Amino acid sequence: MYPSEEKGFHKIPIIMNKSEQARKAKILDGKQVSSAVIGCVHEAIEKHVSMGGRRPGLAVVLVGDDPASSIYVQAKRRDCERAGILAKDFDLDASTSQEKLLDLIDRLNEAADTDGILVQLPLPGHIDETAVTNRIHADKDVDGFHAFNVGKLALRQPGLRPCTPRGVMALLHYYGIANRSMHAVVVGASNIVGRPMALELLLTGSTVTVSHRFTRNLEEHVRSAELLISAIGKPGIINSEWIRPGAIVVDVGISRQASGKLVGDIEFETAAKKASWISPVPGGVGPMTRATLMVNTAEAAGLDVGLPYTPQPTG
Numbered sequence: 161m162y163p164s165e166e167k168g169f170h171k172i173p174i175i176m177n178k179s180e181q182a183r184k185a186k187i188l189d190g191k192q193v194s195s196a197v198i199g200c201v202h203e204a205i206e207k208h209v210s211m212g213g214r215r216p217g218l219a220v221v222l223v224g225d226d227p228a229s230s231i232y233v234q235a236k237r238r239d240c241e242r243a244g245i246l247a248k249d250f251d252l253d254a255s256t257s258q259e260k261l262l263d264l265i266d267r268l269n270e271a272a273d274t275d276g277i278l279v280q281l282p283l284p285g286h287i288d289e290t291a292v293t294n295r296i297h298a299d300k301d302v303d304g305f306h307a308f309n310v311g312k313l314a315l316r317q318p319g320l321r322p323c324t325p326r327g328v329m330a331l332l333h334y335y336g337i338a339n340r341s342m343h344a345v346v347v348g349a350s351n352i353v354g355r356p357m358a359l360e361l362l363l364t365g366s367t368v369t370v371s372h373r374f375t376r377n378l379e380e381h382v383r384s385a386e387l388l389i390s391a392i393g394k395p396g397i398i399n400s401e402w403i404r405p406g407a408i409v410v411d412v413g414i415s416r417q418a419s420g421k422l423v424g425d426i427e428f429e430t431a432a433k434k435a436s437w438i439s440p441v442p443g444g445v446g447p448m449t450r451a452t453l454m455v456n457t458a459e460a461a462g463l464d465v466g467l468p469y470t471p472q473p474t475g
């Protein structure tokens with residue numbers, strides 16, 4: 161039984177066709193699990209609203225017209241609708257000054273109908289992202305990027321937590337994968353994914369290695385990983401042949417090939433022959449990131465979503 165079933169998450173039956181049966185790895189199906197998570201958020205919100213509560217509101221701020229960012233933001237706005245969250249759109253010109261953006265954040269920090277503020281990254285080069293993320297009130301920081309919230313996670317007092325790492329943990333937990341005592345290797349040390357991912361894994365008892373651009377022998381680290389999480393965004397950075405037999409592979413990378421096809425960091429078919437579990441791209445971590453944003457927004461509004469995954473800090 162999936163541990164998550166105990167608390168009302170419904171197990172998704174694993175139905176495999178012939179070619180899927182030939183591959184060894186089972187799929188970490190982020191698309192389906194994220195629907196279950198959004199369902200939990202929706203249920204909690206509708207119950208709250210039916211009892212006279214205010215519907216949670218999320219300010220979604222996009223600066224400029226970067227095509228990838230526009231697509232991500234559209235998907236986040238769609239998920240708000242599915243979850244019953246009011247999305248408030250702020251689409252600003254690429255030339256918007258930092259001062260104007262900070263003014264908007266100040267107003268949203270004060271707005272009683274706004275529970276969460278999301279500023280899509282990356283921002284245009286003339287804007288200091290750290291100044292922006294730290295200007296958002298920590299209680300409305302549904303991205304979990306504010307120094308206060310990252311510090312809380314580092315100190316084993318998780319509050320609002322970065323969406324991708326929290327989404328990865330929920331995905332693993334859903335399938336009953338206990339990472340405690342496992343050697344987890346995180347490839348990439350970004351503020352958005354790699355660093356908070358390492359903190360989540362540490363919080364739940366993994367032994368964690370983080371590799372980054374100055375790491376000398378990536379192959380050696382990958383070969384030793386029981387749980388491998390790649391968050392680089394460069395297809396082929398990890399040779400699938402390096403994957404340890406039976407490893408759990410989570411691919412956070414997402415890149416668009418010239419053909420338009422979306423791919424992860426890790427070549428899927430070869431990796432799936434070696435791994436025991438693997439997340440696909442697309443349909444793996446991406447939808448979990450967005451579903452977790454919905455969870456964070458509901459939690460920022462004071463709701464208990466009843467998500468089964470709660471980190472158990474280890475000693």
Ligand code: GUN
Binds near residue numbers: 280303323449
């Ligand atoms: N850009 C890439 N990932 C993210 C994310 O999780 N949040 C925000 N705000 N921007 C991003």
